[in-house]
Amino acid sequence: MEIYLSPMGELKDLLPGRLRAARKAAKLTQKELADKIGAGRSSIALWESNSEESNIGVVNIEKIAEACGVSVFDLVKPKG
Secondary structure, eight states: OOOOOOOHHHHHHHHHHHHHHHHHHTTOOHHHHHHHHTOOHHHHHHHHHTOTTOOOHHHHHHHHHHHHTOOHHHHHOOOO
């Protein structure tokens, strides 16, 4: 599966909000999402915060997309 990632600066700016929106649309708390994907709640919080320390990785993006019922492309598509 090939995934188009927008330029990293743009993705870094867009991804946290898209992750949060997908989680909320799925009516999941950070803890519930973390449990579904095998991560810690603090990791979800970091990924949603646009922190310099947030290193999400493609595998976790795939897991989040599946848990929230969205496509990976929905999370990483370029703006526009």
